Each structure stands twice: as structure tokens, then as C-alpha cells.
Amino acid sequence: MTTEDRQPRGGLRVEGIEKSFGAVKVLHGVDAEVARGEIHALLGANGAGKSTLVKIVTGVIAPDAGAVEIDGARLDLSSSAKAREAGIAVVFQDPPLFPDLDVGENIFAGRYPKARLGLLDRKQSRERVRSVLARLGIDIDPRMLVKDLSVAEREFVAIARALEGESRVLILDEPTASLTPDEARRLFDVVRNYRDHGGAVMFISHRLDEVQALADRVTVLRDGRNVFTGLAREASREQIAEAMLGRKLGLEARGSGGGADRREPALSVRGLSLFRHFDEVSFDLYPGEIVVLAGLVGSGRTEVVETVLGLRTQDSGSVIVAGRELRRRGPRRMARLGVVLAPEDRDAQGLVAGFSGAENIGMAAPGASRWGFLLRRVERDIAQRQLNALAARPDAADVDVASLSGGTRQKVVLAKWLATHPKALLLDEPTHGVDVGTKAEIHAILKRLAREQRLAVLAVSSDIEEVVQLADRVLVMRRGRLAAELAGSEMTERAILAAASGAEDELTAPA
Ligand SMILES: Nc1ncnc2c1ncn2[C@@H]1O[C@H](COP(=O)(O)OP(=O)(O)OP(=O)(O)O)[C@@H](O)[C@H]1O
Ligand SMILES: [Mg+2]
Incomplete structure (x- = not known):
């Protein structure tokens, strides 16, 4: 030849x-x-x-x-x-x-x-x-x-x-x-x-x-x-x-199936505005529900969650956690109150290369970060438990996060924040770079936590399939404003995309 x-x-x-x-x-x-x-x-x-x-x-x-x-x-x-x-x-x-x-x-x-x-x-x-x-x-x-x-x-x-x-x-x-x-x-x-x-x-x-x-x-x-x-x-x-x-991909049920507990929101946002980024954003997030913040990239979703956490300072409006308005916020204070954010850019903001999965997880976990030499074992145990729950590679706790594949790194980021036992978990693009199988696993984990532990989840996602799979309720942002709220049978890909791009009128106009 x-x-x-x-x-x-x-x-x-x-x-x-x-x-x-x-x-x-x-x-x-x-x-x-x-x-x-x-x-x-x-x-x-x-x-x-x-x-x-x-x-x-x-x-x-x-x-x-x-x-x-x-x-x-x-x-x-x-x-x-x-x-x-x-x-x-x-x-x-x-x-x-x-x-x-x-x-x-x-x-x-x-x-x-x-x-x-x-x-x-x-x-x-x-x-x-x-x-x-x-x-x-x-x-x-x-x-x-x-x-x-x-x-x-x-x-x-x-x-x-x-x-x-x-x-x-x-x-x-x-x-x-x-x-x-x-x-x-x-x-x-x-x-x-x-x-x-x-x-x-x-x-x-x-x-x-x-x-x-x-x-x-x-x-x-x-x-x-x-x-x-x-x-x-x-x-x-x-x-x-x-x-x-190497196996069939099961069909995912839509939403968490738990039913939100509407007595008291885990997190409330009222009239929150940040000049040039978003304006008058208000919503409640209840224990036991998954709310997805949908919209086009640039519509202000990331800025909203960052502002809720105190990574940015709003120009007006308020954030209320467990009935208390929190004027001065920051990631540490919010974590103590049970509100954490797993950021979009996992490599720059979520994980530190050169450290193992356990060390990365330990950086956020309370209890692991104080006790000197006892620390390592506690840290590793906490990390291992979380990673097992996420079905991550068995050695993810022990090796440098830089040597892990993208999907495993994403599981380490999730484990890191879940180890803090949050009441409200904010996630920015939670399955960015994750394969279809792992994505289904991550969805199942979030749904189970919402259903069984009454975790309140607020996820920013640009992946329209993910939005409809994951959400109990969808908030759609367009150009810095909440443009629509959809739930139940209203949450179709078509309706979400239409609200995100401002094309609802065409959608509802008679043919
Ligand atoms: N420098 C390294 N040292 C040790 N193991 C490594 C290193 N780089 C990659 N690996 C391992 O090699 C395997 C393949 O990783 P690779 O990054 O090629 O996967 P991938 O197919 O690109 O996955 P993804 O879809 O998550 O990006 C993984 O188990 C990973 O942990
Ligand atoms: Mg890769």
C-alpha cells in the first residue's frame, strides 16, 4: 500500500x-x-x-x-x-x-x-x-x-x-x-x-x-x-x-421533585441593582428547590450571584438571609450563614493548582482549617466523603488537581462547597466541561440534596438542556433585568430562549 x-x-x-x-x-x-x-x-x-x-x-x-x-x-x-x-x-x-x-x-x-x-x-x-x-x-x-x-x-x-x-x-x-x-x-x-x-x-x-x-x-x-x-x-x-x-444513559426526570418549603426563603433579593450590569432584580429562593437563572451570556446572571455573595457591591437593593438583611457581605461571612458560590471559572476562582483535591476541599470546609496537625486527616476524611458521594475518581482527594480531567475538577469544586454544608448553594455553570454521564450524575446529586436535605439551589446555566432538566423554576434575565419567570409546563426550551432573546412577542403573535 x-x-x-x-x-x-x-x-x-x-x-x-x-x-x-x-x-x-x-x-x-x-x-x-x-x-x-x-x-x-x-x-x-x-x-x-x-x-x-x-x-x-x-x-x-x-x-x-x-x-x-x-x-x-x-x-x-x-x-x-x-x-x-x-x-x-x-x-x-x-x-x-x-x-x-x-x-x-x-x-x-x-x-x-x-x-x-x-x-x-x-x-x-x-x-x-x-x-x-x-x-x-x-x-x-x-x-x-x-x-x-x-x-x-x-x-x-x-x-x-x-x-x-x-x-x-x-x-x-x-x-x-x-x-x-x-x-x-x-x-x-x-x-x-x-x-x-x-x-x-x-x-x-x-x-x-x-x-x-x-x-x-x-x-x-x-x-x-x-x-x-x-x-x-x-x-x-x-x-x-x-x-x-460503556452503558446506556438513563432518562433524567425533570426538576427536583421535592417541592419547595415556602415558609421562609433561604435567600431573598430585593431590588438589587449594579450600575451597567443589572437593575432591580428581586426573587426568593426557598429551601428544597432548584431555581435556574437563565439568559444569554452577558445578561448579568454571573454579576447577580457575585453581588449576592458580596464579591461586588450593589448600588441599591438588599439581600436577606434567614430574615436578616445583610448590608456588608463577603464570601466568608456568607459561608458562615450557609450561602456559598461555586464559580464559573473553576481554575481561576475555584481550585488551586499544585494542591490535592483534599487540600482544595479543606480550604473551604469549616472544622478542617483550624487544628494544626490533626487537620490533614480530618481534611482528607471530609474530602473523601464528599468525593465518594459525587462518585468521583477514587484518588481525586490525593492527587494534584492540575492532573485531573475537567469533569473530575468540577466534582472537586462541588465537593469543596458541599463540605461546608450550605443551606443555599449558588452555582455558576455547574456542568461546564462535564461529559453527558457525569452531568446526569451531578444533576441527580443536586436534586437529591434539594429533595432530601432541603438545600436551596440557584444555578446559572447557559445550557438550555440543562436548564429544563434541572429547574423547578426558571428566572430568565435579559439585558440586566428579570424578563420572565417560568415553572412547570411553561419551562420549554422554546419559551426560555424566547424570553432570553426578547422574542416572546413573535412567539405569542398569531400566525
Ligand atoms: N499531568 C498528568 N499527571 C497525571 N495524570 C494526568 C495528567 N494529565 C492527565 N492525567 C490523567 O489522564 C487521564 C486523561 O485525562 P485527559 O485530561 O486527557 O481527559 P479528557 O478526555 O480530556 O477529559 P475532559 O473531558 O474531562 O477534559 C485522566 O485520568 C487524568 O487525570
Ligand atoms: Mg480534556
Whole structure:
């Protein structure tokens, strides 16, 4: 067989990749092929080895065995610079950006076009930055500092960085996790355009709906092994989920099924306003119910929960916990009163890399943080109990959180806040980056806590399927205001999206 027979269209070819971390083998001879002119989705549950494969293909970590070819030529895997020279562009799952540098500097990161005498040609660079951002349909000033950007904007900076310059292969590791449907659509247009110009695209996502909309073929990994490769349009969602999980995905019941206890709210918000972010927001959250704060990214949801917790100071309005109005708030005081927030950006705000799962959980748990040397055992016990309850990997308490997969990290974040035994749990995008199986597990846990322990849950979610699965009641925000409240049979995807985008009138208008 000649090379031509094997690779009629060229592209990326991954063969027999093996990788162990210490004694744990995570990739067992993985093969994958992404042709030019193809969008190929790489799927698998949390921890299946997708990001590890991406890091190997891009020269970030070395494989124990196996080879990678581009257009039939073997790739030198010894450095990420080599991979880039060979034409591989990548957006990592947690793109390393420099918070104190501006957007342009991040996009060029060490590859700034140099003018004569080796000086940075700032004007030329800014033009190139503007043009790549414009291609993405994104309006960000190249001079803004990355630390001042939203999570979604940062994602676009990472994408712009990958697309700047020449490449033949584009790898996107969960690029849409924090994008609005509209932003995701814009990204998909860019990705399709890249494919239609002969590029090879490897695309990783946990959102099976977008995979089916975008991908030509899919490859599924389970525990570091190939279990399925086929045409995207011929594989059903159920088939893909089953290949990923190695079992059928059960049907989730909607809502917590507990019934709220309406005698006294766990948390009340009255006329809360924060200039430029949200205005006159009022709601009650009762023990035993799950309320989802829905809306488009940028509608003010994150700012509302951050203000409730005291991470931001409102301009007017009040927050009442167990009958007391709390003027001065902050995460510690609120935690003592039983109100905690698991933030959206789990890596920057939720977990500290370099520490184990137990240490991270111990940072928030009362009782574990005072007793000197006794601490470690108490801490570990508390952590282990919480992680067991969440069905997390058995060793998650003991290893550095930086070495855990995205879904397991999310469980550690949840365990950390549940260990404080809150009365009200606020969650910002609780299943961001989590696979379909783990997502169902997390939903089940939250529902059980609401039902059995009367936990009050307020979750911000942009995942419309999640909204309808999880919520007993939905509050929809639009442009900083509460636009609708829906419950029971009113909570349809259509009605929520309509309220979020302000299109209710069209929806209810007679045909
Ligand atoms: N540096 C490391 N040291 C030790 N173990 C690691 C390291 N990096 C990854 N792992 C382990 O390798 C396995 C595969 O992780 P990987 O991040 O590739 O999964 P993934 O498929 O990308 O999952 P997710 O969907 O959650 O992002 C996991 O069990 C993870 O904990
Ligand atoms: Mg990953």
C-alpha cells in the first residue's frame, strides 16, 4: 500500500499512541485520522484521554509510543514550536493566557512581528490582531488587558491566537464551553470556512448537539482506547453517548421533585441593582428547590450571584438571609450563614493548582482549617466523603488537581462547597466541561440534596438542556433585568430562549 492509498486527502494521522502518567496508563494505542477538508469530532467521557492526545499531537507532552503524521510526513513531537512550524494550530481546553498582557500581546505570544532593529512593530501587529478578531466577528480592543476580559472573550483571544498565521490542522479542545449560542455559531462559521479551504479540524466537545451540527465524522475514546469511528450523521446521540460511557444513559426526570418549603426563603433579593450590569432584580429562593437563572451570556446572571455573595457591591437593593438583611457581605461571612458560590471559572476562582483535591476541599470546609496537625486527616476524611458521594475518581482527594480531567475538577469544586454544608448553594455553570454521564450524575446529586436535605439551589446555566432538566423554576434575565419567570409546563426550551432573546412577542403573535 502506498502512502497515497492510505491518505488520499492528506491531513493528520495519529497512530498507536500510548501514554502513562506514573503507573497509570491513560492512552492504550490510540489511532485517529483527520482528513483535509474534514471536521472530525473527538469524543469521550471526562478522563478518556482527549486532552492528553491533543497535548501529544502538539508536542506539549511526549508519548511513550506511537507516531503522528501530517500530509504523510512524520511529525517531530519534541516541542510545541515544531508542531506549530509543521502547521498545527491549537486551542487548548484551558488556554494559558497572560492576564497582565494585552490582547494583541497574547495573540502573538512571543511571535510578534518584528520591525527593523528587532523592535516590535506595534502598528502592524495591531492591524493583524484586528483582522483576525474581525474574522471571528469579535469586537475586542487589542489593547485591553486579558485579565479584564470575560471568560468568553478570553476564549476568543485563544482562538484568535491559534488562527493567526499559517496552519493546515486546527485542533479545538472544548472551545464552546463558555460561549453563547450566537458566539458558538460564529466560531462554527470560522471552523467550516477553515475546512472548506482544505484545513483539517479536530474538534472536542461534550455538547453532542453541536457535534452533530458541525462534524463530518466522529471518533469516540473510552478509557484511552478507540471504541467507535463513523460518520456523524449516521450515529445517533444515544449511540455516541453509549459508546462514550460503556452503558446506556438513563432518562433524567425533570426538576427536583421535592417541592419547595415556602415558609421562609433561604435567600431573598430585593431590588438589587449594579450600575451597567443589572437593575432591580428581586426573587426568593426557598429551601428544597432548584431555581435556574437563565439568559444569554452577558445578561448579568454571573454579576447577580457575585453581588449576592458580596464579591461586588450593589448600588441599591438588599439581600436577606434567614430574615436578616445583610448590608456588608463577603464570601466568608456568607459561608458562615450557609450561602456559598461555586464559580464559573473553576481554575481561576475555584481550585488551586499544585494542591490535592483534599487540600482544595479543606480550604473551604469549616472544622478542617483550624487544628494544626490533626487537620490533614480530618481534611482528607471530609474530602473523601464528599468525593465518594459525587462518585468521583477514587484518588481525586490525593492527587494534584492540575492532573485531573475537567469533569473530575468540577466534582472537586462541588465537593469543596458541599463540605461546608450550605443551606443555599449558588452555582455558576455547574456542568461546564462535564461529559453527558457525569452531568446526569451531578444533576441527580443536586436534586437529591434539594429533595432530601432541603438545600436551596440557584444555578446559572447557559445550557438550555440543562436548564429544563434541572429547574423547578426558571428566572430568565435579559439585558440586566428579570424578563420572565417560568415553572412547570411553561419551562420549554422554546419559551426560555424566547424570553432570553426578547422574542416572546413573535412567539405569542398569531400566525
Ligand atoms: N499531568 C498528568 N499527571 C497525571 N495524570 C494526568 C495528567 N494529565 C492527565 N492525567 C490523567 O489522564 C487521564 C486523561 O485525562 P485527559 O485530561 O486527557 O481527559 P479528557 O478526555 O480530556 O477529559 P475532559 O473531558 O474531562 O477534559 C485522566 O485520568 C487524568 O487525570
Ligand atoms: Mg480534556
